[in-house]
Amino acid sequence: MPLLELINVKKDYMKGETVIPALRGVDLLIEKGDFLSIVGPSGSGKSTLLNIIGCIDTPTEGSVLYDGTDLSELNDKEKTRYRKENISFIFQSFNLIPVLTARENVELPLIIEKKFNKEEIHDKVSNIIEIVGLEDMADRFPRELSGGQEQRVAIARALVKNPLVVLADEPTANLDSEMSEDIISVMQKMNEEIHTTFIFSTHDPLVQKHAERVIILRDGLIASDERKNHGHAD
Amino acid sequence: MGTLIKIAWRNVRRHKRRTFLSALVIAVGLAMFILMNSIMTGMDRANIDNLVELSTSSIRISTKEYAEDIESLPLKYGLQNVQELTMFIQQQEYVAGATPRTQFLGQLSNWEETMPVIGQVVDAKTDVIVFALMNYLEGNYFSDEGENEIILGKGLAEQMGVQTGDYITLYALTRYESRNADEFHIVGLLNTTDPNINLNTILITYETADSFLDLEGLVTELYVAMERRVSYNLFVKDVQQLQTKLQSRFPELQIDSFLKIASGFLKLTEQKKAFGMIFMLIILAIAAVGIFNSVLMSVYERIREIGVLRAQGMKRGEIITLFLWEGGFIGILGSILGLIIGCGANIYFVLVGIPLDKFSGLETSGLPFLGRMYGEWNIGAIIFVFLFGIIVAVAASYLPSRMASKMEVTKAIRYV
Ligand SMILES: Nc1ncnc2c1ncn2[C@@H]1O[C@H](COP(=O)(O)OP(=O)(O)O)[C@@H](O)[C@H]1O
Numbered sequence: 001m002p003l004l005e006l007i008n009v010k011k012d013y014m015k016g017e018t019v020i021p022a023l024r025g026v027d028l029l030i031e032k033g034d035f036l037s038i039v040g041p042s043g044s045g046k047s048t049l050l051n052i053i054g055c056i057d058t059p060t061e062g063s064v065l066y067d068g069t070d071l072s073e074l075n076d077k078e079k080t081r082y083r084k085e086n087i088s089f090i091f092q093s094f095n096l097i098p099v100l101t102a103r104e105n106v107e108l109p110l111i112i113e114k115k116f117n118k119e120e121i122h123d124k125v126s127n128i129i130e131i132v133g134l135e136d137m138a139d140r141f142p143r144e145l146s147g148g149q150e151q152r153v154a155i156a157r158a159l160v161k162n163p164l165v166v167l168a169d170e171p172t173a174n175l176d177s178e179m180s181e182d183i184i185s186v187m188q189k190m191n192e193e194i195h196t197t198f199i200f201s202t203h204d205p206l207v208q209k210h211a212e213r214v215i216i217l218r219d220g221l222i223a224s225d226e227r228k229n230h231g232h233a234d
Numbered sequence: 235m236g237t238l239i240k241i242a243w244r245n246v247r248r249h250k251r252r253t254f255l256s257a258l259v260i261a262v263g264l265a266m267f268i269l270m271n272s273i274m275t276g277m278d279r280a281n282i283d284n285l286v287e288l289s290t291s292s293i294r295i296s297t298k299e300y301a302e303d304i305e306s307l308p309l310k311y312g313l314q315n316v317q318e319l320t321m322f323i324q325q326q327e328y329v330a331g332a333t334p335r336t337q338f339l340g341q342l343s344n345w346e347e348t349m350p351v352i353g354q355v356v357d358a359k360t361d362v363i364v365f366a367l368m369n370y371l372e373g374n375y376f377s378d379e380g381e382n383e384i385i386l387g388k389g390l391a392e393q394m395g396v397q398t399g400d401y402i403t404l405y406a407l408t409r410y411e412s413r414n415a416d417e418f419h420i421v422g423l424l425n426t427t428d429p430n431i432n433l434n435t436i437l438i439t440y441e442t443a444d445s446f447l448d449l450e451g452l453v454t455e456l457y458v459a460m461e462r463r464v465s466y467n468l469f470v471k472d473v474q475q476l477q478t479k480l481q482s483r484f485p486e487l488q489i490d491s492f493l494k495i496a497s498g499f500l501k502l503t504e505q506k507k508a509f510g511m512i513f514m515l516i517i518l519a520i521a522a523v524g525i526f527n528s529v530l531m532s533v534y535e536r537i538r539e540i541g542v543l544r545a546q547g548m549k550r551g552e553i554i555t556l557f558l559w560e561g562g563f564i565g566i567l568g569s570i571l572g573l574i575i576g577c578g579a580n581i582y583f584v585l586v587g588i589p590l591d592k593f594s595g596l597e598t599s600g601l602p603f604l605g606r607m608y609g610e611w612n613i614g615a616i617i618f619v620f621l622f623g624i625i626v627a628v629a630a631s632y633l634p635s636r637m638a639s640k641m642e643v644t645k646a647i648r649y650v
């Protein structure tokens with residue numbers, strides 16, 4: 001069974017009187033361990049698609065099955081729990097909590113999850129901070145970090161609870177190419193080592209190069225879905 | 235929970251100016267309440283002290299029959315056992331003294347004008363222990379061997395056009411209900427701001443009354459003074475304890491405390507307190523608007539952050555809690571600040587007081603005191619208002635907090 005199954009997903013936004021179709025019938029199967037990039041021009045519906053998968057938005061039509069469960073049948077509380085237990089987000093604009101240090105930002109999802117004690121949290125956080133290479137910056141506040149460092153914190157924050165799926169909306173859009181390369185390789189490493197499923201949107205060709213599956217979205221529809229042969233495969 | 239508090243606290247610290255301004259409004263409200271409460275309590279206390287000192291004493295003892303007919307001040311129902319009563323009372327704790335009085339209705343005349351008066355027959359030796367009339371006396375008190383001496387309220391004397399040293403005629407019904415009149419020598423005038431004493435009261439001694447009213451030592455009322463306490467509540471407790479004791483020892487007698495005798499006046503005092511409460515509520519309502527605004531701004535500034543927290547799986551309730559803590563912190567800071575300002579200023583009012591002669595027209599308002607007025611510490615009210623300030627702050631944060639929690643996650647994240 002695929003991890004995620006999107007069946008004829010449509011999403012309309014209303015802008016005043018006019019209907020804006022952001023997604024116009026997307027069918028998509030995502031396997032566990034996919035390292036998948038969604039490519040497309042601005043406004044093609046990439047963010048909308050990720051938000052729907054992450055259950056912070058609901059489709060107007062069609063359904064999303066996670067492990068066989070239809071997400072549209074969950075109530076608000078269950079959606080919150082679904083996110084808490086399975087999904088992590090990485091945002092284009094990092095979105096770190098400004099009043100928390102790097103370490104505290106990374107701890108936050110574990111604290112929200114309320115599953116681990118202090119020591120476990122400390123160990124997990126230290127471990128992930130090391131993986132993203134931020135040991136020296138852990139006690140700095142976001143404003144004291146560079147964009148690349150901020151995004152590393154955001155990635156550490158997304159990965160610390162060892163989610164099944166990481167949704168990254170243009171994670172490198174605010175970074176230069178060297179930093180982007182860096183960030184992608186961190187994600188790739190996680191994908192290879194612990195088979196975390198990554199779904200990220202991008203229009204950065206550099207990022208596409210590393211993806212093992214590339215979906216091209218155009219005007220709310222999938223224009224192509226290609227799996228590369230090299231890299232890690234199921 | 236700890237993390238929510240941490241985030242809330244750091245945000246409160248981050249916006250120092252905004253936090254300070256919102257907290258200041260609460261602080262001002264609190265400080266004003268503390269001061270107003272102090273002054274009003276002080277004023278009430280001064281009023282009550284004066285009332286007790288001048289007219290009610292702490293406890294009044296009479297026969298039950300007399301109490302029922304007290305309006306007409308009958309000379310029928312005398313206390314049988316004044317000696318025994320006095321002895322017993324003087325053995326009790328915190329008692330300053332006891333004195334008999336016999337009240338009667340009379341008329342004062344200067345040949346041109348006649349005025350109704352309330353006569354007080356007093357024991358010249360013990361009366362001054364129980365009542366503080368000496369502090370308000372112009373002229374002399376009763377002399378040891380003088381006969382037909384009288385002391386008048388000053389207002390009364392002015393109306394009759396008489397002065398110390400003059401003679402005046404008093405009419406009254408004797409104990410046996412025959413009319414009697416006699417000339418009295420005015421030795422002193424009582425200048426209190428209590429209009430009852432000032433305008434209606436005359437004092438004569440038992441020695442004089444024995445012949446004038448055929449009194450034969452008849453005592454209708456026994457007044458007891460308790461020692462003054464700094465704490466009003468303790469004073470009330472002392473009085474009530476003695477009252478209970480007396481009542482069980484002398485069940486056949488009517489034992490009333492000043493709380494009963496002056497109940498009308500005390501009720502008025504309570505009403506004034508309620509008014510002070512309304513005043514504070516208005517100030518705190520203004521403070522609530524300030525906090526509402528502050529938390530609302532906080533919410534708007536952090537819409538994106540709220541979206542991130544929600545996307546990470548934070549529950550709506552936890553978002554509400556987060557912002558309630560922010561409001562709560564502002565409330566705590568404001569309340570602490572208000573406590574410092576209010577109590578600091580109150581030290582001045584309690585120790586130095588306010589000179590009353592600065593306010594003209596106070597005498598006509600019937601406040602029976604002169605000189606300085608002092609504030610009083612009212613710990614209960616201070617604790618209450620401190621907690622109330624915090625509660626108001628948290629309550630005012632509720633609406634914006636709820637708004638924050640209701641925000642759609644995608645919109646919140648999109649929001650720039
Ligand atoms: N909340 C919204 N309200 C109205 N229109 C929206 C909203 N979100 C997205 N859209 C519209 O939906 C379309 C797809 O947007 P989006 O998914 O953000 O595309 P992308 O991420 O590929 O740039 C765009 O035309 C956008 O303007």
Ligand SMILES: [Mg+2]
Nearest residue numbers: 046047048169
């Ligand atoms: Mg987008």
